[in-house]
Amino acid sequence: MERMLATPADAEIILKLYQLRTEALMRQARAWITGEFWPNSAEEFFAVATNPADPHNAYFRQVITYWEMAAAMVLHGAVSAELFVDCNGEGFFLLAKFAHILDAIREKNPMFMTKTSELVNRFTAAAARYEAVLKSVEARRQSLQPGR
DSSP, X not given: OOOOOOOHHHHHHHHHHHHHHTSHHHHHHHHIIIIIOOOSSHHHHHHHHTOTTSTTHHHHHHHHHHHHHHHHHHHTTSSOHHHHHHHOOHHHHHHHHTGGGHXXXXXXXXXXXXXXXXXXXXXXXXXXXXXXXXXXXXXXXXXXXXXX
């Protein structure tokens, strides 16, 4: 990827994305999905993701669609990829969090986090960020296993 300077418009978008993340309900949803939701199987994942009666289903949908929307903005050229990757890690964290069951998830939901995956595949900086986050997530998952 050829290095290009971000524009003031890119910076405005990044700041707006940050501002949206600080809304109270979004903070609650993000805290739940990043800190509390650690499914070990696709079945555990889908028990929340496809169950509108689950109290966390709305949190799940809010956060995942937010990060997929943000990734799509990058992929469609609305915001600098380099600036986005430098300023946002949570979407990569979520992709890494579900990496161990991603194939099983996509058997039932082929579009799950495809925009974030495309970022990782298209941009070297995104791939590097993802790989670093993946190691951290794997270590965290291991620490959550019973008997550790």
